[in-house]
Amino acid sequence: MSGPQRGDRGGHAALLRAAAPEDLDAVVVIERVSFSDPPWTRAAFAWLLTAPHMRFVVACDPGSGAVVGYIVTSVVVDEAEIANLAVAPDWRWRGVGARLVDDAIAHAAAAGAGVVYLEVRQSNAAARALYRSRAFVAVGRRRDYYRNPVEDAEVLERRTRGGGA
């Protein structure tokens, strides 16, 4: 990515940048409050920093520099997948998630991926609203995909060329 970018909804301007080892403590805190299924471990996030096909981006409070959200995307040949996304509870509804998703789509397109996939819990209204607003459409379902509680996943895709928001 080409340096920090600025989001502006609600007067808040999250900065996006590549994740670094010093971000992991904050990322793990956000992960634990955001997911029950089970949350990714610190070791899993640390591995992402070394994996060439994985892109791990954090959103930061422009004032304090604190990490307020993150997104993990993989690009393999011509397909991308959003593997993880969360925003700190105090920062939700301010456009941070949308900025992270838009950045991931732009990166996927630049890397040659024609489509971005992801899975989302059927009951996750916030995430489904976010993805709908970014022009993702449902293409399938994985039965009993999630644990704690057990629930189906909806598979969504977003084409990076020829249509979409």
Ligand SMILES: CC(C)(COP(=O)(O)OP(=O)(O)OC[C@H]1O[C@@H](n2cnc3c(N)ncnc32)[C@H](O)[C@@H]1OP(=O)(O)O)[C@@H](O)C(=O)NCCC(=O)NCCS
């Ligand atoms: C899902 C999540 C990342 C959304 O992040 P966010 O920063 O609050 O989202 P944004 O403020 O960018 O909102 C994006 C869109 O989703 C909508 N939205 C966000 N939260 C919503 C909610 N709780 N209910 C309904 N719509 C919601 C917004 O209105 C906006 O739509 P618009 O662009 O049409 O106005 C955040 O709620 C989160 O971290 N949840 C826990 C982890 C999670 O579920 N991750 C996704 C796993 S697939």
